[in-house]
Amino acid sequence: MIFVEWVPRDGKPTDADDWQRVIEDAYGDPQAGRVQLVRTTQGWRVVHASKPVERQEQSTVRLWEDMAEEVKSALKRAGRPVSD
Numbered sequence: 001m002i003f004v005e006w007v008p009r010d011g012k013p014t015d016a017d018d019w020q021r022v023i024e025d026a027y028g029d030p031q032a033g034r035v036q037l038v039r040t041t042q043g044w045r046v047v048h049a050s051k052p053v054e055r056q057e058q059s060t061v062r063l064w065e066d067m068a069e070e071v072k073s074a075l076k077r078a079g080r081p082v083s084d
Contacts, residue, residue: 002020002024002032004023004037007037022075023035023071026067027051027070027071031051033051033067034050044075045084048068049071050068052064
């Protein structure tokens with residue numbers, strides 16, 4: 001499941017479930033991840049988007065892959081108001 005944070009919280013769009021589906025499609029196989037969307041005067045800006053990278057057996061550090069461009073592109077293709 002991808003956690004989407006809307007800033008401001010009370011500004012979350014009424015079709016947020018549709019946004020969630022577009023974001024999850026951008027992630028491919030959404031096991032986990034985080035996205036932060038901030039409302040601007042030009043639309044929503046993808047401030048942060050990441051998903052965990054599979055850990056090597058010896059590693060105790062969790063690495064994250066940046067997904068911001070993929071999420072922004074997917075939202076734009078879906079016709080969502082996303083700013084650069």
